[in-house]
Amino acid sequence: MDEREKLRKFRELDDAFAQALRELEKPNSRLDIPTGPPVRSLAELEAEEQQQRQQAFEAQLKALMKEYAQPRESVADLLRTLKTLGHIA
Template identity: 85%
Template structure:
């Protein structure tokens, strides 16, 4: 694509963007612009994923505790030991 073609496409895009902005500034715009669902922040998504991972971990841990008949106190000591040794975060 040569420079003239790139410049022409840029101008078309710039004109379309300017027209859209003018339409938005009108008091009673005739355009029906769909807004879609609210956008969630990346931090919210990461927090939700972290919470889901934690819930899955807790479910697996409880299942293993039941399967091997380990009391909560024993597992707590084991997890603290692993944390101290740097085996888990």
């Protein structure tokens, strides 16, 4: 690539960059400029972690119910009792 071609490409790039800056300075500019992957809020991350913990708890509870042959009603009564006594939140 000769020097003229390099200079032409540089000017095109410079012009495009200048145009983008002018567009950004306009009020209410609605440019669709990719800024990377969407950022998830801390609340969304915490909610997802809480859901994962709940699913893990339910899986463990079901495994224990199966291992000790305890019906759903029995376990529900036990959990209500523990909650009433303040042993679980």
